[in-house]
Amino acid sequence: MDLKGKKITVHDMCLRDGMHPKQHQITVEQMVTIARAMDEAGIPMIEVTHGDGLGGASVNYGFPAATDQEYLSAVCKEMKNTRVSALLLPGIGTVDHLKMAVDCGISTIRVATHCTEADVSEQHLHMAANIDGLDTVGFLMMAHMIEPEELLVQLKLMEEYGANCVYITDSAGYMLPDDVTARVALARAELKPETELGFHGHHNLGMGIANSLAAIDAGANRIDGSLAGLGAGAGNTPLEVFLAVCDRMGVETGVDLFKAMDVAEDLIVPLMDDMVRVDRDALTLGWAGVYSSFLLFAKRSAAKYGLSSRDILVELGRRRTVGGQEDMIEDLALDMAREKA
Amino acid sequence: MSKKIKAAIIGPGNIGTDLLMKAMRSDVIEPVWMVGVVADSPGLARAAELGLKTTADGVDGMVPHMREDGVQICFDATSAYVHAENSRKVNAQGAVMIDLTPAAIGPFCVPPVNLAAAVAEQAMNVNMVTCGGQATIPMVAAVSRVQSVSYAEIVATVSSKSAGPGTRKNIDEFTRTTATGIEKVGGAGEGKAIIIINPAEPPLIMRDTIHCLTTEEPDQDAITQSIHDMIAQVQRYVPGYTLKNGPVFDGKRVSIYMEVEGLGDFLPKYAGNLDIMTAAGLRTAEMYAEEILAGRFQPEAA
Numbered sequence: 001m002d003l004k005g006k007k008i009t010v011h012d013m014c015l016r017d018g019m020h021p022k023q024h025q026i027t028v029e030q031m032v033t034i035a036r037a038m039d040e041a042g043i044p045m046i047e048v049t050h051g052d053g054l055g056g057a058s059v060n061y062g063f064p065a066a067t068d069q070e071y072l073s074a075v076c077k078e079m080k081n082t083r084v085s086a087l088l089l090p091g092i093g094t095v096d097h098l099k100m101a102v103d104c105g106i107s108t109i110r111v112a113t114h115c116t117e118a119d120v121s122e123q124h125l126h127m128a129a130n131i132d133g134l135d136t137v138g139f140l141m142m143a144h145m146i147e148p149e150e151l152l153v154q155l156k157l158m159e160e161y162g163a164n165c166v167y168i169t170d171s172a173g174y175m176l177p178d179d180v181t182a183r184v185a186l187a188r189a190e191l192k193p194e195t196e197l198g199f200h201g202h203h204n205l206g207m208g209i210a211n212s213l214a215a216i217d218a219g220a221n222r223i224d225g226s227l228a229g230l231g232a233g234a235g236n237t238p239l240e241v242f243l244a245v246c247d248r249m250g251v252e253t254g255v256d257l258f259k260a261m262d263v264a265e266d267l268i269v270p271l272m273d274d275m276v277r278v279d280r281d282a283l284t285l286g287w288a289g290v291y292s293s294f295l296l297f298a299k300r301s302a303a304k305y306g307l308s309s310r311d312i313l314v315e316l317g318r319r320r321t322v323g324g325q326e327d328m329i330e331d332l333a334l335d336m337a338r339e340k341a
Numbered sequence: 342m343s344k345k346i347k348a349a350i351i352g353p354g355n356i357g358t359d360l361l362m363k364a365m366r367s368d369v370i371e372p373v374w375m376v377g378v379v380a381d382s383p384g385l386a387r388a389a390e391l392g393l394k395t396t397a398d399g400v401d402g403m404v405p406h407m408r409e410d411g412v413q414i415c416f417d418a419t420s421a422y423v424h425a426e427n428s429r430k431v432n433a434q435g436a437v438m439i440d441l442t443p444a445a446i447g448p449f450c451v452p453p454v455n456l457a458a459a460v461a462e463q464a465m466n467v468n469m470v471t472c473g474g475q476a477t478i479p480m481v482a483a484v485s486r487v488q489s490v491s492y493a494e495i496v497a498t499v500s501s502k503s504a505g506p507g508t509r510k511n512i513d514e515f516t517r518t519t520a521t522g523i524e525k526v527g528g529a530g531e532g533k534a535i536i537i538i539n540p541a542e543p544p545l546i547m548r549d550t551i552h553c554l555t556t557e558e559p560d561q562d563a564i565t566q567s568i569h570d571m572i573a574q575v576q577r578y579v580p581g582y583t584l585k586n587g588p589v590f591d592g593k594r595v596s597i598y599m600e601v602e603g604l605g606d607f608l609p610k611y612a613g614n615l616d617i618m619t620a621a622g623l624r625t626a627e628m629y630a631e632e633i634l635a636g637r638f639q640p641e642a643a
Contacts, residue, residue, distance in 0.1 A: 058533055059494050059552040059594060091536040094513040116501060116540040119509045320541040327496045327550035331598040334586040 001217055004250035008216055011045040011198070011224045012038055012239055014268055015075070016087055018230035019051035020293045021276050024064035028074045034267050035075045038227070039082040041259035043239075045108065045222075047085045048075050051232065051293060052324070053112065054086055054101055055093030060327050061293075069100055076105030083107035087139070089324065090120045095127050102131055110167070111158075112139035114322045115146050118154040122161045129162025137198070138163035141323045144174040144289055148186040155187050165196035165222060170211065171323055173204030173233055173286040177214035188219030198222035201237040203229055204286025206278055208237030209245055216251060227260060228268035233292030234282035240264045284310045288317030297326050301333035312336065346630035347411045349374035349436070351400060351427055352418035353384025355505070356441060359607040360416055360619040361388060367623065369630040373410055376403050400430045407434040413633060413640055414626050417442055418619075420507050421514065432465050435642045437629055440468040441622050442507075443514045451475060451526050452624045453574035454482040460628050463638055467625060470522040471515050472614035473497030473534060473549065475621045476582075480551040480597050481527030483571035487563045489556040493529035495519065498537040500544030503612035512536065529553065547601040547613035548585075555593045564588060564595060578620040580604065581613060 015031050031048060038046055048071050050056030050064050057063050064071075068086070076084050085108035086101040098109055109128045111121045121138060128136040138158025143151055155166045168183050180199065187197055199215035201208040201224065212223045225242050229235030240260045246253050278286075281299060285292055290313050298316070302309035312333055321328055348370050350357045357375065364372045375388030380397040389395045394410070396402030403412075415431040416439045417424050424444035431438055440447060447466030450459045451474065459467050469475060477495035484490050497519075508515060516534045523532025539545055565588055575582040581602030589596040603609070603616025610616075632638035 058535065059492075059554070059596075060496050060535060060550070090512045091516065091538065094516055096513075114538065114540065117509075117538050119506075120512045120538065122510055123513060320539070322537065322539050322541075324496075324535070324537045325498060325539070327598075328498070328548070330589065330596065331548075331550065331586050334589070334598070 001213060003213065003216055005252070006216055007221070007252045008246070009044050009222045010239060010243070010253050010255060011047065011085065011222060012043050013047055013224055013226040013236045014230045016047035016049045016051060017232055017236050018226055019064065020232035020296070021230060021235070022271070022273060023296065024051055024062045026065060026271070028066045028070055030271065031071055032074050032078055034263065035082065036078055037263045037267055039079050041263055042255045043082055043260065044254060045083050045085060047087060047110070048072055049086045053089040053093050054097035068097070069104060072101055072104035072106060083135070085110055085137070087112055088124060089113070090124055092324065095124055098124060098128060102134060108135035108137060110137040110139045112141055112169070115140040115143045115151060115154060118157040121158060125158060125161035125163050135165065136163050137165045137167060139167040139169055139200070141169045141171045142291065143168045143183060144170060144172060144179060145320070148183045151183055152186050152190055155191060159191055159195050163195070165198055166191065167198040167200055167222070168215070169200040170202055171291050172289045173202030173207070173292060174289040175211055176207060177210050180211045180214040181218045184215045184218035184220050196221055198224065200224035202231065202286070202292045203234040203237060204278065204282050204292065209242050212237050212242055213245070227264035229276050230268050230272065231276070231292070233285045233295050234278040235276040281309050281313060284313045288314050290317045291321065291323045293323070294326065294329060297329040301329050305333045305337040307333055307336050307340070344634060345369055345371035346413050346633055347371050347373045348414040348416065348626060349376060349403060349407070349412045349431070350416045350418060351376040353377040353382050353388060354418065355608055356615060356619060357416070357418040358384050358387060359615065360418060360622060361391070362606040363619055363623050365391065367627060369627050369634060370414065370623065374403050374412060376400055400427045404430055404434060407431070407436060412436050414439065414629060416622055416626065421511070428466050433642050435640050437640045438466040439622050439625055440466060441618055443471055443511070443518050444468065445470070445518055449522050449526050450625050451478045451522070452578065452621050453479050453571060454526050456625055456628050459625070460632055460638070465640065469618055469622050469625070470526070471519045472499070472618050473515065473536060474519045474522040475617045476547065476549045476599065476601050476614065477551050478522050478527040479571045479575050480568060480599065481523050481529055481553060483567045484553040484555070484564055484595055485528030487560060487567050490528060490553045491530040491556045492533070492554040493523050493527055494533040494535070494552045495523065496535045496537065496550040497614065498539055498545065498548040499614045500611050501538050501540035502544050503547070503614055504538050544609070544611040546611045549599040549601060551597040551599070553595045555595060559590055559593060559595050561590050568597060578624040579613070579617050581610070582617070
């Protein structure tokens with residue numbers, strides 16, 4: 001694979017996707033410290049939001065240590081070069097949240113839907129595209145669940161609603177490099193040439209880096225990852241590892257590799273409640289194609305009702321659950337416990 | 342045969358047609374008009390076959406005939422954008438408007454919770470909140486009538502096929518209107534609503550999760566009894582309203598897991614989210630009709 005000379009933009013997820021393994025308890029002070037260090041390391045973009053996006057504060061997903069407004073306003077004003085994004089899932093957050101995040105100083109809004117449901121993002125993308133200078137991104141989750149041709153139709157909808165960048169998101173960490181290549185290459189060939197294309201991976205099958213390289217090779221120019229892999233499931237593509245690989249391959253990221261390694265080792269790893277890694281349950285997510293943030297919910301329900309978390313996750317995959325259906329987990333566990341009794 | 346109150350349905354789409362099929366079985370409502378805007382719409386043709394008068398000229402096409410045809414109740418199954426205008430026009434002809442759109446210009450009505458109060462107020466426009474609101478607000482109210490609920494949150498999961506273009510274009514309206522209904526009708530201090538659309542095949546039956554946070558330790562027996570009583574009330578008009586699991590008590594959290602299967606009149610059974618709207622709308626109309634028939638209420642032009 002020859003990627004020499006390619007220029008990409010990396011986007012760190014620690015302070016959004018990383019909220020999942022932290023049960024949304026990262027403090028404002030911790031966020032500011034980490035964000036400053038990432039800015040210093042030259043990471044061009046970071047995401048800061050509740051793990052489930054703006055408005056995610058809930059019984060269903062977990063109440064965070066601070067509000068999105070507190071996190072965003074504290075982080076945005078400290079950034080010298082790094083641009084801050086927020087995530088919004090229509091059905092959870094609204095355009096009111098979007099406006100609030102813009103007022104806090106975000107540069108990018110990422111509007112995320114399930115891969116078949118892009119049309120629920122119309123009002124949000126449309127509004128964002130009409131805000132001067134706001135980088136407007138459409139984000140299609142669980143993209144492994146449909147074929148490249150179907151995915152393209154949905155990506156085009158987001159482009160039509162005003163997204164200047166669209167993402168293919170492997171929320172379950174299920175894809176293999178060929179799956180990524182097929183989706184990204186078709187999108188690159190068919191979307192407007194000026195529309196940027198991104199890939200967001202999860203490391204549940206250990207494929208985060210290989211998949212991200214495949215995405216670049218097929219035409220993606222934005223790549224999500226998180227330092228030390230802090231993210232849902234087995235985490236996102238471990239960013240410092242990916243940066244080192246990019247360096248070896250001659251892919252230009254503009255990030256200071258050693259500084260990024262230091263942030264990962266000195267700030268992110270000590271923050272972890274449990275080591276984010278490919279454990280049995282995270283591996284099951286990737287194998288069965290299950291939304292990565294279900295991980296801790298399945299572990300908790302399994303412990304509460306005396307079940308195997310792997311059994312719960314496999315069943316959630318069989319039922320073709322989608323992102324956001326965390327409420328299904330306790331409901332399913334109650335059914336399974338009754339059957340077992 | 343007992344006397345019936347004559348009604349009109351505005352909007353011959355899936356919702357309007359399902360409502361028509363339910364209304365044809367009513368003891369107190371007689372649908373006489375179906376109003377559309379597209380001349381060759383299958384919904385208008387179906388209504389005409391069933392003996393209704395139809396017009397493709399919108400509400401204006403029906404207004405000149407409303408008094409002579411004795412239309413006293415109208416259902417609006419169109420969109421929030423045109424609802425206010427429709428409502429003004431039929432109110433001027435002395436008909437009550439039952440609003441199945443998310444426009445919410447009239448008071449909210451969730452039949453087992455506040456229908457009696459809404460009818461007693463003799464409001465000329467009542468709003469049916471949202472599908473998620475109809476499915477979950479009775480459960481919030483079942484808890485809040487036992488003890489104070491500081492916060493209630495609902496998660497409605499519907500199949501892709503049952504989420505129409507109107508809902509999709511303005512999904513924020515669903516979350517906002519439902520949250521307001523949880524507070525105003527459900528009786529929670531603060532309300533939050535989440536909607537998830539799932540494309541699985543075969544389509545999943547509407548699921549609803551209701552989480553209530555009580556101010557004091559929950560009285561488990563009283564809350565459980567209240568929930569079962571309320572479910573029985575909803576089942577009178579939506580037989581497929583089913584408690585799947587719970588109530589689960591965890592500290593001050595009370596969680597209730599529901600499934601809503603429709604009757605399958607015109608809409609498929611999995612679309613319980615749509616069925617509960619048409620059934621609640623009809624239930625509301627029937628209560629108004631009973632008041633009119635008993636001489637306790639005479640709708641008048643505003």
